[in-house]
Amino acid sequence: MFPFIQKMLSFQRSFSVSPFPILPLQLPSPMETHLWFVVPDEFKSVSLLNQYMELLSPCEKENVLSMRGEQLQKQALLARTLVRTTIARYQINNRVVDPRSLKFKRNVHGKPELEWESDGGQCPSPLHFNISHTSSLIACGVTVNSSIGIDIEEKQRKIKNNILAFARRYFSLHEVEHLSAISDSEVQRQEFVKLWTLKEAYVKALGRGFSAAPFKTFTICIKNGFRRGFDHANDLESG
Structure with missing residues (x-):
C-alpha cells in the first residue's frame, strides 16, 4: 500500500x-x-x-x-x-x-x-x-527528492466505449467491481475518469513507461469515498 x-x-x-x-x-x-x-x-x-x-x-x-x-x-x-x-x-x-x-x-x-x-x-x-x-x-x-506524476483530464470527457467493458480491459478486478456498483451512469462516468487520471499519474510518477506498469497490475484503493493509496499485484489481474 x-x-x-x-x-x-x-x-x-x-x-x-x-x-x-x-x-x-x-x-x-x-x-x-x-x-x-x-x-x-x-x-x-x-x-x-x-x-x-x-x-x-x-x-x-x-x-x-x-x-x-x-x-x-x-x-x-x-x-x-x-x-x-x-x-x-x-x-x-x-x-x-x-x-x-x-x-x-x-x-x-x-x-x-x-x-x-x-x-x-x-x-x-x-x-x-x-x-x-x-x-x-x-x-x-x-x-x-521524490518522484512525481500528474495527469489532468477534462471533467466532461466522454467515453465512446461501454464504460464497464473498457474498465474490464484496463482496470483491476477491484476497480471494475467498484464501478459496477454505481447505478447512475453519469456518476459512473465521473468515477471512471477519476480512476483513469489517478492511475495515469501514478504510472508517470514511476517513470518506467506504461508498458512496464500496466494499469491492471495495481489498484487505486477507495475507502469511504476517498482514494487512500495504491495496492500492487505481482501478476496481472483478470477483469
Missing part, C-alpha cells in the same frame, strides 16, 4: 505580463508538492507568445512548430514555458537560474528529467517535475 501523504500547494501562473524578472521561491519541503497551472485561453498577446518562444531550446521550438494548428502550437509553447519558468523560480545551492539555461534529458523509459550541474559537474537533480495538459488547462507539479 502506498498512501497519499504529500501536502499539495497550488499556484496559478500569470503570464499576462513579461516573464522577467522571475522572483525566486523556496523549494518544496520533503513532504510537499507544488502544483503550478495556467489557462491557455487567457493568453492572447502574440508579442508575448513570441517572447516565450525565445525561452525554448532549438529542439523545443521545432517541436512546437511541428504541431498542427495554432491552438496546439500555443498549448505546446505554454507547456514548455510553464516548465522552464517554474523550475527557474526555485534556487538550488543559492543559484539564480535563467530559464533559457535549463537543460533536460529523458530517462531510459522516456520520462523527462532536469539535467542539473553542480560545482563538481553533473549530478542528479533534487528537483523533480511532471507536466500534463488538456485544451483548457496546463499543469506542472514539482517535488524535491
